[in-house]
Amino acid sequence: MSSSDPWKEVAPSKDFPCKIPSADVLQHIHEVRDKAWDIRPYPCTGLGTFLQPTISKSPAYSTIISRLQSGDSFLDVGCYLSQDLKKLVFDGVSSDRLHGVDIVNHWDLGYEFFQDKKKFEARFIDTDILNPNEELRALVGKIDIISVTHVLHQWDWKTQIVAAKQLNALSKSGTLVVGLQIGTSEGAKKIKEDDTQWEMQQDLESWAEMWKIVGEETGTKWKSDAQLKTFAELGFVTEDTDYLTGKVRVLQFVITRNR
Template identity: 45%
Template sequence: MTSARDTKRDYSEPAYAKFQDRRACPFYRVNIDHRLAAETRELLEVYSKVSPERQSEHIHQIRDQAFDIRAYPCIGLGSWLTPQLRRLPIYPEILQRVKDGAFTMDVGTFIGHDLRRLVFDGAPSERLYGVDIVSHFKVGYDFFRDRETFKGHFIEADFLSDDSSELTALKAKVDVIIISQVLHQWDWDHQVSASVRLVAFSKSGTLVVGNQIGNVSAQEIALKDSLEVGQWRHNPESFARMWTVVGEATQTRWETQAWLRTFPEMGWDASDASWMEDGVRVIEFVARRVA
Protein backbone atom coordinates (compact mmCIF):
# COMPACT_ATOMS: atom_id res chain seq x y z
CA MET A 1 0.00 0.00 0.00
CA THR A 2 1.49 3.34 -1.04
CA SER A 3 0.25 6.57 0.47
CA ALA A 4 0.47 10.06 -0.93
CA ARG A 5 3.13 10.81 1.66
CA ASP A 6 5.37 8.06 0.23
CA THR A 7 5.63 9.85 -3.11
CA LYS A 8 6.90 13.08 -1.59
CA ARG A 9 10.21 11.93 -0.13
CA ASP A 10 12.34 8.96 0.73
CA TYR A 11 11.88 7.90 4.32
CA SER A 12 14.61 6.48 6.53
CA GLU A 13 13.16 3.00 6.46
CA PRO A 14 13.67 -0.13 4.33
CA ALA A 15 11.72 -0.56 1.11
CA TYR A 16 10.23 -3.88 2.22
CA ALA A 17 8.20 -2.10 4.91
CA LYS A 18 6.06 -0.35 2.32
CA PHE A 19 4.10 -3.39 1.21
CA GLN A 20 4.12 -7.17 1.61
CA ASP A 21 1.59 -9.65 0.26
CA ARG A 22 0.46 -11.41 3.44
CA ARG A 23 0.15 -14.73 1.62
CA ALA A 24 3.82 -14.75 0.58
CA CYS A 25 5.41 -12.83 3.44
CA PRO A 26 7.93 -14.81 5.55
CA PHE A 27 7.17 -12.73 8.62
CA TYR A 28 3.38 -12.79 8.69
CA ARG A 29 1.58 -15.35 10.86
CA VAL A 30 -2.12 -15.87 10.21
CA ASN A 31 -2.79 -16.69 13.86
CA ILE A 32 -1.04 -14.77 16.65
CA ASP A 33 -3.22 -15.83 19.58
CA HIS A 34 -0.20 -17.39 21.29
CA ARG A 35 1.42 -13.94 21.43
CA LEU A 36 -1.13 -12.78 23.97
CA ALA A 37 0.97 -12.93 27.11
CA ALA A 38 -0.79 -12.84 30.47
CA GLU A 39 0.33 -9.23 31.01
CA THR A 40 -1.19 -8.17 27.68
CA ARG A 41 -4.44 -9.99 28.38
CA GLU A 42 -4.63 -8.13 31.68
CA LEU A 43 -3.87 -4.81 29.98
CA LEU A 44 -6.60 -5.37 27.41
CA GLU A 45 -9.17 -6.50 29.95
CA VAL A 46 -8.51 -3.95 32.72
CA TYR A 47 -7.16 -0.92 30.83
CA SER A 48 -8.94 -1.27 27.46
CA LYS A 49 -12.09 -3.04 28.65
CA VAL A 50 -11.80 -5.76 25.99
CA SER A 51 -13.36 -8.92 27.39
CA PRO A 52 -11.29 -12.13 27.22
CA GLU A 53 -13.64 -13.71 24.69
CA ARG A 54 -13.22 -10.75 22.31
CA GLN A 55 -9.45 -10.39 22.56
CA SER A 56 -8.49 -12.78 19.75
CA GLU A 57 -10.73 -11.03 17.23
CA HIS A 58 -9.51 -7.67 18.50
CA ILE A 59 -5.77 -8.33 18.12
CA HIS A 60 -6.09 -9.86 14.66
CA GLN A 61 -8.25 -7.03 13.35
CA ILE A 62 -5.84 -4.38 14.65
CA ARG A 63 -2.75 -6.29 13.50
CA ASP A 64 -4.02 -6.51 9.92
CA GLN A 65 -4.90 -2.82 9.84
CA ALA A 66 -1.42 -1.98 11.10
CA PHE A 67 0.34 -4.36 8.69
CA ASP A 68 -1.41 -2.73 5.76
CA ILE A 69 0.11 0.59 6.83
CA ARG A 70 3.63 -0.77 7.25
CA ALA A 71 4.75 -4.37 6.69
CA TYR A 72 7.31 -4.76 9.47
CA PRO A 73 8.25 -8.21 10.80
CA CYS A 74 7.34 -7.33 14.39
CA ILE A 75 3.83 -6.40 13.21
CA GLY A 76 3.24 -9.47 11.08
CA LEU A 77 4.58 -11.85 13.71
CA GLY A 78 2.68 -10.17 16.53
CA SER A 79 5.79 -9.76 18.68
CA TRP A 80 4.49 -6.38 19.89
CA LEU A 81 1.91 -8.28 21.93
CA THR A 82 4.65 -9.63 24.21
CA PRO A 83 5.75 -7.01 26.76
CA GLN A 84 9.25 -5.77 25.93
CA LEU A 85 10.01 -2.54 27.76
CA ARG A 86 8.59 -4.03 30.96
CA ARG A 87 11.00 -6.97 30.85
CA LEU A 88 14.14 -4.83 30.79
CA PRO A 89 16.17 -5.33 33.99
CA ILE A 90 16.04 -1.59 34.71
CA TYR A 91 12.29 -1.21 34.11
CA PRO A 92 11.66 -0.29 37.77
CA GLU A 93 14.03 2.69 37.38
CA ILE A 94 12.40 3.70 34.09
CA LEU A 95 8.92 3.50 35.61
CA GLN A 96 9.92 5.50 38.66
CA ARG A 97 11.44 8.22 36.50
CA VAL A 98 8.26 8.48 34.45
CA LYS A 99 6.13 8.52 37.61
CA ASP A 100 8.29 11.41 38.80
CA GLY A 101 7.49 13.39 35.64
CA ALA A 102 10.35 12.48 33.29
CA PHE A 103 9.96 13.54 29.67
CA THR A 104 9.80 10.23 27.80
CA MET A 105 10.09 9.76 24.03
CA ASP A 106 9.29 6.42 22.38
CA VAL A 107 10.92 6.37 18.92
CA GLY A 108 9.24 3.88 16.60
CA THR A 109 6.30 3.85 18.99
CA PHE A 110 4.01 1.94 16.55
CA ILE A 111 0.64 1.86 18.35
CA GLY A 112 2.12 3.20 21.59
CA HIS A 113 1.97 -0.13 23.43
CA ASP A 114 4.99 0.55 25.68
CA LEU A 115 3.57 3.96 26.61
CA ARG A 116 0.24 2.39 27.58
CA ARG A 117 2.08 -0.16 29.72
CA LEU A 118 3.79 2.65 31.62
CA VAL A 119 0.41 4.30 32.23
CA PHE A 120 -1.14 1.01 33.33
CA ASP A 121 1.74 0.58 35.78
CA GLY A 122 0.99 3.94 37.39
CA ALA A 123 2.79 6.60 35.34
CA PRO A 124 1.08 9.83 34.25
CA SER A 125 0.71 10.17 30.49
CA GLU A 126 1.08 13.94 30.04
CA ARG A 127 4.86 13.85 29.39
CA LEU A 128 4.86 10.78 27.17
CA TYR A 129 5.72 11.32 23.50
CA GLY A 130 5.39 8.66 20.82
CA VAL A 131 7.29 9.28 17.58
CA ASP A 132 6.97 7.29 14.38
CA ILE A 133 7.75 7.81 10.73
CA VAL A 134 4.19 6.94 9.77
CA SER A 135 1.08 7.15 11.90
CA HIS A 136 -0.34 4.02 13.50
CA PHE A 137 -1.79 6.29 16.15
CA LYS A 138 -5.47 5.92 15.25
CA VAL A 139 -4.97 2.15 15.20
CA GLY A 140 -3.44 2.48 18.66
CA TYR A 141 -6.40 4.41 20.02
CA ASP A 142 -8.71 1.78 18.55
CA PHE A 143 -6.64 -1.01 20.10
CA PHE A 144 -6.48 0.50 23.58
CA ARG A 145 -9.84 2.31 23.50
CA ASP A 146 -8.39 5.31 25.33
CA ARG A 147 -8.74 8.27 22.99
CA GLU A 148 -10.46 10.30 25.73
CA THR A 149 -8.21 9.27 28.62
CA PHE A 150 -4.65 8.94 27.27
CA LYS A 151 -3.03 12.37 27.45
CA GLY A 152 0.28 11.50 25.77
CA HIS A 153 1.43 13.10 22.52
CA PHE A 154 2.04 11.45 19.16
CA ILE A 155 4.31 12.92 16.51
CA GLU A 156 4.41 11.63 12.94
CA ALA A 157 7.96 12.42 11.89
CA ASP A 158 11.27 10.97 10.78
CA PHE A 159 13.51 11.48 13.80
CA LEU A 160 16.50 11.69 11.46
CA SER A 161 15.02 14.80 9.87
CA ASP A 162 14.73 18.39 11.08
CA ASP A 163 11.32 18.83 9.45
CA SER A 164 9.22 18.54 12.60
CA SER A 165 8.91 21.54 14.90
CA GLU A 166 7.27 19.27 17.50
CA LEU A 167 10.38 17.09 17.58
CA THR A 168 12.72 20.06 17.59
CA ALA A 169 10.99 21.34 20.71
CA LEU A 170 12.09 18.19 22.58
CA LYS A 171 15.81 18.61 21.95
CA ALA A 172 17.94 18.47 25.12
CA LYS A 173 14.80 17.85 27.22
CA VAL A 174 14.16 14.10 27.16
CA ASP A 175 14.95 11.99 30.24
CA VAL A 176 14.07 8.55 28.85
CA ILE A 177 14.36 7.59 25.18
CA ILE A 178 12.79 4.26 24.22
CA ILE A 179 13.85 2.85 20.86
CA SER A 180 12.94 -0.78 20.20
CA GLN A 181 13.11 -2.69 16.92
CA VAL A 182 14.35 0.39 15.01
CA LEU A 183 18.14 0.73 14.88
CA HIS A 184 18.70 -2.78 13.54
CA GLN A 185 17.24 -1.83 10.16
CA TRP A 186 20.51 -0.02 9.30
CA ASP A 187 24.19 -0.80 8.85
CA TRP A 188 26.88 0.32 11.33
CA ASP A 189 27.38 3.82 9.92
CA HIS A 190 23.68 4.56 9.79
CA GLN A 191 23.14 3.23 13.32
CA VAL A 192 25.88 5.57 14.51
CA SER A 193 24.25 8.48 12.68
CA ALA A 194 20.83 7.63 14.11
CA SER A 195 22.24 7.36 17.63
CA VAL A 196 23.93 10.74 17.21
CA ARG A 197 20.50 12.14 16.38
CA LEU A 198 19.10 10.60 19.56
CA VAL A 199 21.80 12.32 21.61
CA ALA A 200 20.42 15.69 20.49
CA PHE A 201 17.29 14.98 22.55
CA SER A 202 19.25 13.96 25.65
CA LYS A 203 20.74 15.70 28.66
CA SER A 204 22.95 14.53 31.53
CA GLY A 205 21.40 11.40 33.05
CA THR A 206 19.23 10.49 30.05
CA LEU A 207 18.58 6.79 29.47
CA VAL A 208 18.36 5.30 25.96
CA VAL A 209 16.68 1.92 26.32
CA GLY A 210 15.12 -0.77 24.17
CA ASN A 211 15.93 -3.79 22.08
CA GLN A 212 16.75 -4.80 18.53
CA ILE A 213 17.78 -7.84 16.55
CA GLY A 214 21.40 -8.79 17.33
CA ASN A 215 23.74 -11.72 16.96
CA VAL A 216 26.19 -13.71 19.05
CA SER A 217 28.82 -12.53 16.56
CA ALA A 218 28.66 -8.82 15.75
CA GLN A 219 28.46 -8.51 11.98
CA GLU A 220 26.81 -6.92 9.00
CA ILE A 221 24.34 -9.20 7.25
CA ALA A 222 22.16 -9.12 4.16
CA LEU A 223 18.68 -10.46 4.76
CA LYS A 224 17.59 -13.40 2.64
CA ASP A 225 15.33 -13.54 -0.38
CA SER A 226 13.81 -10.19 -1.36
CA LEU A 227 15.08 -8.36 1.70
CA GLU A 228 18.58 -7.61 0.40
CA VAL A 229 19.47 -4.77 2.72
CA GLY A 230 22.60 -4.45 4.80
CA GLN A 231 22.01 -4.48 8.55
CA TRP A 232 24.43 -4.47 11.47
CA ARG A 233 23.81 -7.06 14.18
CA HIS A 234 25.17 -6.02 17.57
CA ASN A 235 26.38 -8.06 20.48
CA PRO A 236 27.03 -6.34 23.84
CA GLU A 237 30.64 -5.54 22.95
CA SER A 238 29.87 -3.91 19.61
CA PHE A 239 26.96 -2.01 21.14
CA ALA A 240 29.30 -0.52 23.75
CA ARG A 241 31.83 0.30 21.02
CA MET A 242 29.19 2.10 18.99
CA TRP A 243 28.24 4.33 21.93
CA THR A 244 31.89 5.18 22.43
CA VAL A 245 31.94 6.38 18.82
CA VAL A 246 28.67 8.24 19.33
CA GLY A 247 30.04 9.90 22.45
CA GLU A 248 33.17 11.05 20.65
CA ALA A 249 31.07 12.49 17.82
CA THR A 250 28.81 14.42 20.21
CA GLN A 251 31.26 15.27 23.00
CA THR A 252 29.19 13.27 25.45
CA ARG A 253 29.94 10.13 27.46
CA TRP A 254 27.79 7.03 27.79
CA GLU A 255 27.83 3.85 29.84
CA THR A 256 26.09 0.80 28.39
CA GLN A 257 24.60 -2.46 29.52
CA ALA A 258 23.29 -5.06 27.09
CA TRP A 259 21.94 -8.58 27.23
CA LEU A 260 21.57 -11.13 24.43
CA ARG A 261 18.33 -13.09 24.53
CA THR A 262 17.08 -16.00 22.46
CA PHE A 263 13.72 -15.59 20.78
CA PRO A 264 12.04 -17.98 23.26
CA GLU A 265 13.55 -15.97 26.14
CA MET A 266 11.77 -12.94 24.68
CA GLY A 267 8.52 -14.90 24.63
CA TRP A 268 8.69 -15.32 20.85
CA ASP A 269 8.85 -18.47 18.70
CA ALA A 270 12.23 -19.86 17.66
CA SER A 271 10.72 -20.28 14.18
CA ASP A 272 10.33 -16.49 13.92
CA ALA A 273 14.05 -16.37 13.19
CA SER A 274 13.97 -19.04 10.49
CA TRP A 275 14.40 -16.50 7.70
CA MET A 276 17.38 -14.88 9.45
CA GLU A 277 21.05 -15.81 9.78
CA ASP A 278 22.66 -18.28 12.20
CA GLY A 279 23.36 -16.95 15.68
CA VAL A 280 20.58 -14.38 15.59
CA ARG A 281 19.43 -13.08 18.98
CA VAL A 282 17.62 -10.12 20.48
CA ILE A 283 19.83 -7.57 22.22
CA GLU A 284 18.26 -5.62 25.08
CA PHE A 285 20.17 -2.49 26.00
CA VAL A 286 20.60 0.56 28.17
CA ALA A 287 22.83 3.52 27.31
CA ARG A 288 23.12 5.99 30.17
CA ARG A 289 24.46 9.50 29.58
CA VAL A 290 27.03 10.26 32.28
CA ALA A 291 28.54 13.45 30.85
Protein backbone atom coordinates in the same frame (compact mmCIF):
# COMPACT_ATOMS: atom_id res chain seq x y z
CA MET B 1 2.91 -12.75 7.89
CA SER B 2 3.62 -15.66 10.19
CA SER B 3 2.00 -18.93 9.23
CA SER B 4 1.42 -19.69 12.89
CA ASP B 5 -1.40 -18.11 14.89
CA PRO B 6 0.05 -16.62 18.09
CA TRP B 7 -3.40 -15.46 19.19
CA LYS B 8 -5.34 -18.69 19.09
CA GLU B 9 -5.29 -18.98 22.89
CA VAL B 10 -5.65 -15.26 23.57
CA ALA B 11 -7.66 -14.29 26.63
CA PRO B 12 -8.18 -10.87 28.22
CA SER B 13 -4.90 -9.73 29.75
CA LYS B 14 -4.39 -7.63 32.85
CA ASP B 15 -1.75 -5.75 30.83
CA PHE B 16 -4.30 -4.56 28.29
CA PRO B 17 -7.60 -3.93 30.07
CA CYS B 18 -10.32 -2.60 27.77
CA LYS B 19 -14.04 -2.85 27.23
CA ILE B 20 -13.91 -5.47 24.48
CA PRO B 21 -16.13 -8.43 25.50
CA SER B 22 -14.11 -11.60 26.05
CA ALA B 23 -15.89 -13.38 23.19
CA ASP B 24 -14.81 -10.63 20.77
CA VAL B 25 -11.16 -10.25 21.82
CA LEU B 26 -9.67 -12.53 19.18
CA GLN B 27 -11.62 -10.92 16.35
CA HIS B 28 -10.63 -7.47 17.60
CA ILE B 29 -6.94 -8.43 17.60
CA HIS B 30 -7.08 -9.84 14.08
CA GLU B 31 -8.91 -6.80 12.74
CA VAL B 32 -6.33 -4.44 14.20
CA ARG B 33 -3.46 -6.65 13.00
CA ASP B 34 -4.82 -6.59 9.43
CA LYS B 35 -5.21 -2.81 9.48
CA ALA B 36 -1.65 -2.43 10.77
CA TRP B 37 -0.40 -4.75 8.00
CA ASP B 38 -2.08 -2.50 5.43
CA ILE B 39 -0.23 0.53 6.83
CA ARG B 40 3.14 -1.22 6.60
CA PRO B 41 3.83 -4.96 6.33
CA TYR B 42 6.26 -5.15 9.25
CA PRO B 43 7.34 -8.62 10.44
CA CYS B 44 6.43 -7.39 13.94
CA THR B 45 2.85 -6.93 12.77
CA GLY B 46 2.55 -10.44 11.38
CA LEU B 47 4.07 -11.85 14.56
CA GLY B 48 1.70 -9.89 16.79
CA THR B 49 4.41 -8.21 18.83
CA PHE B 50 2.02 -5.37 19.65
CA LEU B 51 0.49 -7.85 22.12
CA GLN B 52 3.73 -8.01 24.09
CA PRO B 53 5.10 -4.73 25.47
CA THR B 54 8.88 -4.85 25.62
CA ILE B 55 9.56 -1.90 27.92
CA SER B 56 8.66 -4.00 30.97
CA LYS B 57 11.35 -6.53 29.99
CA SER B 58 14.05 -3.90 30.46
CA PRO B 59 16.42 -4.48 33.40
CA ALA B 60 15.89 -0.80 34.20
CA TYR B 61 12.09 -0.99 34.28
CA SER B 62 11.64 -0.35 37.99
CA THR B 63 13.98 2.65 37.70
CA ILE B 64 12.04 3.91 34.67
CA ILE B 65 8.73 3.73 36.53
CA SER B 66 10.17 5.47 39.58
CA ARG B 67 11.73 8.28 37.56
CA LEU B 68 8.60 8.87 35.49
CA GLN B 69 6.44 8.97 38.60
CA SER B 70 8.84 11.61 39.94
CA GLY B 71 8.31 13.81 36.89
CA ASP B 72 10.81 12.66 34.26
CA SER B 73 9.90 12.69 30.57
CA PHE B 74 9.83 9.65 28.26
CA LEU B 75 10.16 9.31 24.48
CA ASP B 76 9.38 6.08 22.62
CA VAL B 77 11.19 6.10 19.25
CA GLY B 78 9.39 3.75 16.87
CA CYS B 79 6.34 3.73 19.13
CA TYR B 80 4.22 1.63 16.71
CA LEU B 81 0.76 1.00 18.26
CA SER B 82 2.04 2.60 21.50
CA GLN B 83 1.81 -0.65 23.47
CA ASP B 84 4.87 0.25 25.57
CA LEU B 85 3.41 3.64 26.45
CA LYS B 86 0.14 2.00 27.46
CA LYS B 87 2.04 -0.47 29.64
CA LEU B 88 3.75 2.41 31.46
CA VAL B 89 0.40 4.04 32.17
CA PHE B 90 -1.05 0.76 33.39
CA ASP B 91 1.86 0.52 35.83
CA GLY B 92 1.20 3.94 37.30
CA VAL B 93 2.78 6.58 35.02
CA SER B 94 0.85 9.70 34.04
CA SER B 95 0.37 9.71 30.26
CA ASP B 96 1.08 13.44 29.99
CA ARG B 97 4.78 12.67 30.66
CA LEU B 98 5.00 10.48 27.57
CA HIS B 99 5.94 11.13 23.95
CA GLY B 100 5.94 8.79 20.97
CA VAL B 101 7.56 9.23 17.58
CA ASP B 102 7.36 7.10 14.45
CA ILE B 103 7.89 7.49 10.73
CA VAL B 104 4.29 6.50 10.07
CA ASN B 105 1.18 6.87 12.22
CA HIS B 106 0.17 3.62 13.92
CA TRP B 107 -1.00 5.32 17.11
CA ASP B 108 -4.48 6.09 15.82
CA LEU B 109 -4.84 2.35 15.33
CA GLY B 110 -3.47 1.98 18.86
CA TYR B 111 -6.34 4.09 20.15
CA GLU B 112 -8.73 1.74 18.39
CA PHE B 113 -6.96 -1.30 19.80
CA PHE B 114 -6.87 -0.11 23.40
CA GLN B 115 -10.12 1.89 23.31
CA ASP B 116 -8.52 4.78 25.19
CA LYS B 117 -8.41 7.85 22.92
CA LYS B 118 -10.41 10.05 25.31
CA LYS B 119 -8.15 9.45 28.31
CA PHE B 120 -4.65 8.86 26.88
CA GLU B 121 -2.71 12.13 26.85
CA ALA B 122 0.67 11.13 25.38
CA ARG B 123 1.97 13.36 22.59
CA PHE B 124 2.67 11.69 19.24
CA ILE B 125 5.00 13.02 16.55
CA ASP B 126 4.97 11.82 12.94
CA THR B 127 8.55 12.19 11.67
CA ASP B 128 11.77 10.41 10.67
CA ILE B 129 14.33 10.26 13.48
CA LEU B 130 17.06 10.71 10.86
CA ASN B 131 15.44 13.91 9.58
CA PRO B 132 13.45 15.24 12.55
CA ASN B 133 10.77 17.83 12.03
CA GLU B 134 10.35 21.00 14.05
CA GLU B 135 8.08 19.28 16.56
CA LEU B 136 10.73 16.71 17.48
CA ARG B 137 13.56 19.24 17.39
CA ALA B 138 11.65 21.18 20.05
CA LEU B 139 12.46 18.30 22.43
CA VAL B 140 16.24 18.59 21.98
CA GLY B 141 17.95 18.36 25.36
CA LYS B 142 14.68 17.74 27.21
CA ILE B 143 14.15 13.96 27.35
CA ASP B 144 15.07 11.98 30.47
CA ILE B 145 14.37 8.44 29.21
CA ILE B 146 14.43 7.28 25.58
CA SER B 147 13.19 3.89 24.43
CA VAL B 148 14.21 2.67 20.97
CA THR B 149 13.19 -0.87 20.02
CA HIS B 150 13.38 -2.63 16.64
CA VAL B 151 14.61 0.57 14.98
CA LEU B 152 18.38 0.97 14.74
CA HIS B 153 19.05 -2.52 13.34
CA GLN B 154 17.33 -1.63 10.07
CA TRP B 155 20.27 0.57 9.04
CA ASP B 156 23.93 0.13 8.20
CA TRP B 157 26.76 1.04 10.59
CA LYS B 158 27.14 4.68 9.55
CA THR B 159 23.40 5.32 9.64
CA GLN B 160 23.06 3.73 13.08
CA ILE B 161 25.69 6.17 14.32
CA VAL B 162 23.76 9.08 12.78
CA ALA B 163 20.57 7.86 14.47
CA ALA B 164 22.36 7.43 17.81
CA LYS B 165 23.58 11.03 17.53
CA GLN B 166 19.98 12.14 17.05
CA LEU B 167 19.06 10.32 20.26
CA ASN B 168 22.02 12.02 21.92
CA ALA B 169 20.70 15.42 20.84
CA LEU B 170 17.38 14.75 22.58
CA SER B 171 19.11 13.73 25.81
CA LYS B 172 20.70 15.50 28.74
CA SER B 173 23.07 14.43 31.50
CA GLY B 174 21.52 11.46 33.31
CA THR B 175 19.34 10.35 30.40
CA LEU B 176 18.72 6.62 29.96
CA VAL B 177 18.42 5.02 26.52
CA VAL B 178 16.81 1.59 26.72
CA GLY B 179 15.50 -0.97 24.27
CA LEU B 180 16.37 -3.93 22.14
CA GLN B 181 17.13 -4.81 18.55
CA ILE B 182 18.31 -7.69 16.41
CA GLY B 183 21.94 -8.54 17.15
CA THR B 184 24.37 -11.38 16.69
CA SER B 185 26.73 -13.48 18.77
CA GLU B 186 29.13 -14.23 15.90
CA GLY B 187 30.62 -10.79 15.23
CA ALA B 188 28.97 -7.71 13.81
CA LYS B 189 28.07 -8.14 10.16
CA LYS B 190 26.30 -6.51 7.25
CA ILE B 191 23.12 -8.12 5.96
CA LYS B 192 21.89 -7.28 2.45
CA GLU B 193 18.19 -6.42 2.33
CA ASP B 194 17.99 -5.64 -1.40
CA ASP B 195 20.16 -4.12 -4.14
CA THR B 196 20.26 -0.71 -2.44
CA GLN B 197 19.86 -1.35 1.29
CA TRP B 198 22.07 -2.98 3.91
CA GLU B 199 21.44 -3.45 7.59
CA MET B 200 23.96 -4.04 10.35
CA GLN B 201 23.57 -6.74 12.98
CA GLN B 202 25.67 -5.67 15.94
CA ASP B 203 27.40 -7.66 18.65
CA LEU B 204 28.31 -6.41 22.11
CA GLU B 205 31.72 -5.08 21.02
CA SER B 206 30.45 -3.06 18.06
CA TRP B 207 27.56 -1.72 20.14
CA ALA B 208 29.90 -0.41 22.83
CA GLU B 209 32.18 1.03 20.14
CA MET B 210 29.28 2.86 18.51
CA TRP B 211 28.37 4.68 21.72
CA LYS B 212 32.02 5.49 22.34
CA ILE B 213 32.13 7.13 18.91
CA VAL B 214 28.90 9.02 19.59
CA GLY B 215 30.35 10.35 22.84
CA GLU B 216 33.65 11.38 21.27
CA GLU B 217 31.98 13.15 18.35
CA THR B 218 29.38 14.99 20.45
CA GLY B 219 31.37 15.83 23.57
CA THR B 220 29.22 13.56 25.73
CA LYS B 221 29.92 10.37 27.66
CA TRP B 222 27.80 7.20 27.58
CA LYS B 223 28.00 3.99 29.60
CA SER B 224 26.47 0.99 27.83
CA ASP B 225 25.19 -2.08 29.66
CA ALA B 226 24.09 -4.58 27.01
CA GLN B 227 23.52 -8.29 26.71
CA LEU B 228 22.61 -10.77 24.00
CA LYS B 229 19.56 -12.93 24.67
CA THR B 230 17.77 -15.65 22.78
CA PHE B 231 14.29 -14.97 21.47
CA ALA B 232 12.92 -17.62 23.83
CA GLU B 233 14.42 -15.81 26.83
CA LEU B 234 12.39 -12.72 25.89
CA GLY B 235 9.16 -14.65 25.40
CA PHE B 236 9.06 -14.92 21.60
CA VAL B 237 7.55 -18.01 19.97
CA THR B 238 10.61 -19.82 18.63
CA GLU B 239 8.83 -21.06 15.50
CA ASP B 240 8.16 -17.44 14.53
CA THR B 241 11.87 -16.56 14.52
CA ASP B 242 13.22 -19.64 12.72
CA TYR B 243 13.63 -17.59 9.54
CA LEU B 244 16.43 -15.65 11.28
CA THR B 245 19.31 -18.01 10.59
CA GLY B 246 22.79 -18.12 12.14
CA LYS B 247 23.62 -16.85 15.60
CA VAL B 248 21.00 -14.13 15.59
CA ARG B 249 20.14 -12.85 19.05
CA VAL B 250 18.27 -10.00 20.71
CA LEU B 251 20.58 -7.21 21.82
CA GLN B 252 19.05 -5.69 24.94
CA PHE B 253 20.57 -2.49 26.30
CA VAL B 254 20.49 0.17 28.98
CA ILE B 255 22.70 3.14 28.17
CA THR B 256 23.33 6.01 30.58
CA ARG B 257 24.56 9.47 29.68
CA ASN B 258 27.04 10.48 32.35
CA ARG B 259 28.01 13.83 30.85
